[in-house]
Every structure is written in C-alpha cells, then in structure tokens.
Amino acid sequence: MRDLHPCLVGRTFTDLSVYWAGTIYGLTPEALAMQLVGRRILDLSRRGKYIIMTLSEGQYLLLHLRMSGQLFLAKPAPERQRHVRLVFHFDDGSCLSFVDQRKFGRVYLTCDPAEIIGKLGPEPLGEDLTPEVFADAIRRRKGLIKPLLLNQFLIAGIGNIYADEALFAAGIHPCRRAHTLTPEEISRLYQAVREVLEQGIANHGTTLNKFSDAHGRPGSNQGSLAVFQRTDKACPRCGAPIERLVVGGRGTHYCARCQR
Numbered sequence: 433m434r435d436l437h438p439c440l441v442g443r444t445f446t447d448l449s450v451y452w453a454g455t456i457y458g459l460t461p462e463a464l465a466m467q468l469v470g471r472r473i474l475d476l477s478r479r480g481k482y483i484i485m486t487l488s489e490g491q492y493l494l495l496h497l498r499m500s501g502q503l504f505l506a507k508p509a510p511e512r513q514r515h516v517r518l519v520f521h522f523d524d525g526s527c528l529s530f531v532d533q534r535k536f537g538r539v540y541l542t543c544d545p546a547e548i549i550g551k552l553g554p555e556p557l558g559e560d561l562t563p564e565v566f567a568d569a570i571r572r573r574k575g576l577i578k579p580l581l582l583n584q585f586l587i588a589g590i591g592n593i594y595a596d597e598a599l600f601a602a603g604i605h606p607c608r609r610a611h612t613l614t615p616e617e618i619s620r621l622y623q624a625v626r627e628v629l630e631q632g633i634a635n636h637g638t639t640l641n642k643f644s645d646a647h648g649r650p651g652s653n654q655g656s657l658a659v660f661q662r663t664d665k666a667c668p669r670c671g672a673p674i675e676r677l678v679v680g681g682r683g684t685h686y687c688a689r690c691q692r
C-alpha cells in the first residue's frame with residue numbers, strides 16, 4: 433500500500449484487461465470495466481489484508497492478494513506477464529497488474545466496504561488494539577493460540593509467517609490453549625506481534641519464494657526470521673533444531689525448548 437499510494441492516488445481508470453474473470457467478485461468483466469472507466473482514485477488505504485481504493489462517485493475497489501497475489505506497477509504497460517489475471521490501465525499511461533499464480537486473490541467493487549471488511553478485528557498496529565483489548569480477545573478462549581492470532585475477526589492482518597515469529601519472540605508454544613496464557617505471556621505476545629509486524633514492514637516484506645513489492649523488488653525480512661520455514665536449522669536463541677507441526681491446517685515452526 434505504501435508503494436502504491438504515491439503512484440495511484442489521483443489516477444483515472446481508462447481501461448481494464450481481464451485474463452481470468454474469477455478474480456473479479458460478483459461482477460462480469462464487462463460490468464467492472466464499465467464501472468471503473470472514467471472513475472478517479474481519490475485515496476488508497478489498507479484494512480487487515482485488504483487494499484482499499486476510494487473512487488470518485490462513492491465507489492470502492494477492494495483487493496485481497498490471498499496466498500500468491502502480487503501487484504505490479506509499470507509504465508508503459510508491460511508485455512503480458514505469466515499468471516496475470518487483471519490489468520488496470522490509467523490516464524498517465526501507467527498500469528497496475530494483478531498477478532496471481534494460485535488464483536485465490538480477489539477484487540471487489542462496492543459502495544459499502546463494510547459489507548466486506550466490516551467484521552474485521554482491530555488493526556494490530558493501530559491505537560484500537562491496546563494491551564487490554566488484546567488480552568480480552570484471547571484470555572477466555574479455549575482454542576489454540578496460533579489459530580486465534582490468524583483469526584481476522586479477532587485481530588486483522590496477522591498472517592502465517594508473523595504468527596510463528598511472534599509466538600517465538602514471546603516464548604509461547606503455538607499449541608497452547610489461549611486461556612492458559614498468563615498475563616505476562618499475553619503482554620509479551622502483544623509486544624511481539626507489534627515488533628514482528630513493524631520489522632516486516634521496515635524490511636519491505638518477506639520474500640521466501642516470489643513476493644516482491646509493487647516495483648518488482650524483493651523484500652528482505654526473510655533474513656530476520658527466527659523460526660518460519662527454518663525446520664531443522666538451529667534456534668537463534670538456544671541452538672536446538674526448529675521443529676514443524678501443522679496447526680489449524682497451517683505449517684507451524686517453533687523451538688520446543690524456548691516455547692512453552
């Protein structure tokens with residue numbers, strides 16, 4: 433969002449190329465093109481994992497990248513890229529490509545964003561998520577702590593990499609029942625969530641296979657990961673081998689000695 437903002441705010445849509453209609457939620461390619469062309473992007477923001485374009489005439493375009501989605505800015509429009517699903521064309525000759533190998537990414541056009549993002553929990557880096565709100569969200573829950581961190585209705589925006597890293601930083605085993613966490617552990621986890629997300633943003637994202645920013649540059653946070661996808665490598669704190677489990681359907685990495 434930070435990359436896209438300076439390039440997209442103020443632009444007017446001039447055309448839409450659709451290579452896979454399933455990326456568009458609830459509209460035909462023709463209907464979306466008709467709605468977008470001539471509309472201007474007034475603002476760009478983010479809520480949870482959604483990128484939100486505020487458009488002229490009271491519409492909003494929301495984008496969710498899901499597992500493999502990527503957005504690329506280019507000027508002029510590039511040759512057709514591999515796995516490209518949509519290309520938005522703008523009045524200055526630039527374009528925004530939605531590339532998505534696994535096809536789980538979606539764009540939504542709506543006049544009421546609350547229909548899509550209204551039930552999301554607070555932002556982990558926002559002022560709404562105080563230590564008290566965080567503690568309230570998890571302390572009476574009987575579920576495992578890691579799936580709770582990934583539950584977007586509880587806290588919005590934490591993904592698999594950052595959940596594993598936060599639990600390691602806080603010294604908490606991913607399979608702990610949430611209600612067994614002590615106040616000290618909850619407080620450590622609150623700090624850890626903020627720290628790992630802030631570090632990820634500062635490092636421009638985590639590039640383990642393909643992720644890159646809107647200009648095609650990889651992130652550098654992979655060099656700062658303590659446990660994620662480091663199975664059998666040495667724990668940076670105690671040297672024991674990092675272990676892997678599947679928790680709530682997601683690959684989960686942790687140190688059995690440091691995380692209790």
Ligand SMILES: [Zn+2]
Nearest residue numbers: 667670687690
């Ligand atoms: Zn360890």
